């Protein structure tokens with residue numbers, strides 16, 4: 001058995017930023033257009049009038065101040081409200097592969113490795129841009145990697161579930177060097193026309209390199225253990241899928257073909273589930289929470305993270321103990337905890353213990369206990 005370690009990480013950040021104010025301005029223009037276009041039906045009581053959004057509400061309810069997106073124009077066009085991506089030919093890399101490769105190259109550079117040294121690529125994300133061939137295999141080709149690749153989808157928990165799979169394979173010796181990459185084009189699944197959730201998501205790609213600790217070329221994080229759990233819930237759901245055209249209304253523009261959630265219920269149910277999961281994982285490892293130097297949590301809602309941090313540590317986390325990046329990136333699905341890890345781990349001292357934790361649809365929760373070496 002070998003000891004797995006995270007030896008490098010990388011983040012691709014799109015160049016377009018949308019502030020809450022810009023988002024609300026376009027959303028409110030969309031609402032005004034909708035209400036005028038549907039005035040008769042609204043007056044007859046057949047259609048519900050849409051209400052304006054507010055930047056103050058967004059910040060207060062979520063902690064989000066802005067988000068990055070691959071295409072700003074389409075998202076902010078009040079007559080469109082979703083991104084424009086050009087049609088790529090089958091001979092070109094897909095858009096997920098393109099942003100994934102950027103994050104992979106950064107992670108490999110941090111690990112002092114080249115793509116040819118990789119023998120496993122896991123593309124772990126909330127959405128895949130096509131059914132097959134696996135996006136991971138295209139990324140594998142782009143990296144010049146050997147071995148094999150496969151896609152995984154556990155929604156917002158995809159990164160930690162991917163890390164568990166890769167770490168277990170490194171541990172057993174079936175692979176030597178893995179890359180787990182999370183290209184999250186959440187702007188494609190977000191319903192930008194829904195006031196309850198239009199502010200939630202942003203685009204990004206993250207990657208981590210996982211290999212034998214004995215092979216690490218520099219500072220690294222030993223993966224002590226991982227723990228994944230799932231429990232079925234309909235409170236976060238997207239019904240889009242390959243059977244879409246078979247249904248009576250075919251490919252109609254239906255609300256449930258995009259991200260849907262019952263945010264309040266998610267908040268209430270997921271916070272205790274995640275806190276209990278982390279505490280049980282720490283106990284199983286024979287560690288108490290006061291041994292935790294840092295928690296890199298999933299980035300969905302600042303309030304949720306504040307609750308989880310307090311429950312796990314038994315006190316309000318000190319500044320820097322539980323870094324949030326959601327104010328800048330919003331919810332980037334599976335990538336959130338890895339952005340936090342990538343940006344806020346260099347300063348840790350040898351022997352410091354940290355915990356990466358992601359959670360979300362399923363419900364699902366995954367945690368990874370690491371030690372700086």
Ligand code: COA
Nearest residue numbers: 052053054057061062156195196263264266267300301360
């Ligand atoms: N602008 C202004 N007001 C808004 C609004 C908006 N964009 N969206 C909702 N409101 C209003 C609602 O109509 C409601 O008004 P009411 O009290 O008069 O009925 C009020 O604000 C509260 O709405 P609610 O949906 O209960 O807000 P919330 O405090 O639960 O915050 C979320 C909403 C989505 C930020 C929060 O529930 C959340 O983050 N949940 C967890 C999300 C999550 O982790 N999801 C996982 C995805 S991976």
